[in-house]
Amino acid sequence: MNKPLSGKVALVAGGTRGAGRGIAVELGAAGATVYVTGRTTRTQRSEYDRPETIEETAELVNEAGGKGIAVQVDHLVPEQVQALVARIEKEQGRLDLLVNDIWGGEKLTEWNVPVWEHALDRGMRLLRLAIDTHIITNHYALPLLIKNPNGLVIEMTDGTAEYNDQHYRLSLFYDLAKNSVLRIAKALAHELSPYHCSAVAVTPGWMRSELMLDHFGVKEENWRDATESEPHFIISESPRFVGRAIAALAGDQNAVRWNGQSTSSYQLAREYGVYDIDGSQPDCWTYIKEVQEAGKPANADGYR
Template sequence: MAADFKGKVALVAGGTRGAGRGIAVEIGAAGATVYVTGRTTRERQSEYGRPETIEETAEMVTAAGGRGIAVRVDHLEAAEVEALVARIRREEGRLDILVNDIWGGEKLTEWNKSAWEHSLEKGLHMLRLAIDTHLITAHYALPLMIERPGGLLVELTDGTAEYNATHYRLNPYYDLVKTGVIRMAWAHAKDLAPHGAMAVALTPGWMRSEMMLDAYQVREENWREAAKVQPHFVISETPRFTGRAVAALAADPDRARWNGQSLSSGGLAKIYGFNDLDGSRPDCWRYMDEVMEAGKEADATGYR
């Protein structure tokens, strides 16, 4: 279904790059006003040291047909989040979509390490970045969102509830973060339902974020070259695929049926009929279970 978000207001918290950027652009393409937050601006970088900025994302939103507004916010700082929501109330008077895509743990994660081996400082900071930021943002933003019926909260995570329930995510901190966000969405759903609003947890598949492409030393134009290093990268998808999942969900007048559920970009693509930018429809989590985890040779035939 074609999304029409003219007059709608969205906040994409953590929209500097990756899924947040893809979501902001796709919501903008449907005509929404999108507030894009993050810590990296053209004048000031975060500790990531990455070139992507919130201004760049906001400009992409506007170019796509919406209105992008970049606001530098550290979502661990409650006062900054409170000021952000006060600004949205003052300027727009409403909030229809809240996307919690704040993360920041890529440089903190130590894979395949037990709790006593993993850096305690890095692990606890990861929990703060991925859990506390989402709760702080929800605390201030949801009261504005529930003032009108139909509000949608999307909590971004990694892995579906079904996948994460049976697979250890390679260290206790990361495992707790990604399963915790799913439970958080379920809890928010219980609180939002009486107000005519809803919450879901949403996971991308193996996403070709800017950082992932750099890790494999490829660009979007030649991303398949990365399969020479990691053959299962053949199932990967663009951040815009997740954006299209959010846009399709938000445009569905019967979306309340998903309240509290764990969803995936590939799963929603089957239901709503959207494709990735290249016209394919990757079904990553089924592939992960049936091919990668099963130890089979990489082959995306039948999965995209």
């Protein structure tokens, strides 16, 4: 089997579940050694109080054909991140890909609540989890990544720069968090360029994360049942879709052409010819604009 990332070392920061897990698994399928970090292990749960663990993700990486290494890290604690990077350097001697997928704000966001009514402690905690973690991780990981050319940083967010520039994301705190990550990628692009490395901001579409599936009371196998209560869920995508898109980007010898850009799972999938696990290419962000926001009946024909 083709293993374009064989010999490559990746760190998926925030790989316990959701996009992080999907990305880690697909990087493994492409042959990479993948360090998977997060706060929830089989013996300790984070404030998320979810059952998914970093060990499970690492095992899925192994099953996919890569090498998964689970390391418990709170990315708000600089000493833990510093120790993680030191371990990667000692064990591998290099870092080719950093995926910053640390988030943790779903249970903190108060949707459609103005800033003066939103709980301040929850909002500030959200910003720390969404922004500070990425900055801390970049601070310690990038000196190792830039030792070799063609290093790549993926900053995971929600919404492309174009979409977010035109929309209020239903909460000042959420809006600021996701747009800040876009700017982090933009700034990193300038700082990494002299080292022939690059940074790209990537957003999935409406992703069928474990949390989202639970919200609708469905599993991946019967996810379409959720369209009975939310018809526009028909445009949703699995976490593996963005994983496959990023794995393809990481295997592109000319990935530097994406440096500083904001892109989506669909845009990458179309560029590299990859598909979701059901064989489709969901174009979520176009669908949202042309169908959902236009008030049209849910119909993904031509958008999958």
